[in-house]
Amino acid sequence: MKKFKKKEYIICHLLTVGHISSFEAISKYRHTRLSTVIYELRTAGAAIRTVDEPHVGGTHARYHVIDKQTVLNTLTPKMLINVDTLMTAVNDPEY
Template identity: 85%
Template structure:
């Protein structure tokens, strides 16, 4: 089995949960370049919306998937297989 890339974990999270923030990307997946992943997905045609969430001391962005099919269509065939595998594992309590 091949090693999954951090980007694939981020995309699987987006498709399973529907949204993600930089804090979640860092704390759950140790991925510090979430905005780059979002930019690349949008450039490939993914429909993702940015919502600013205020908090004490400022605000941060949360990225919401508008249409999951556009995210899936933005992926290469190999990446789609890996993301589908991660999504299956996320939904399998025995995994």
């Protein structure tokens, strides 16, 4: 079985759901450095905005994809193949 990087799971989540918070990244993918992934994607040209969501005790950030194509344009060919494989698995119940 192929092993994917946590960053690829985060990117797949962003592309399929459209948004993610740090709590979701930690609980679903055990990824504790979501802000680093978002920073790297933005630096490479991805259109992602931050929305502060209030909760008891303060706020937390939720990252929303503005344009999915800009996210795809930031990926290396190998990462693009891996993300495409993950997207296929997400969208195909028999995968």
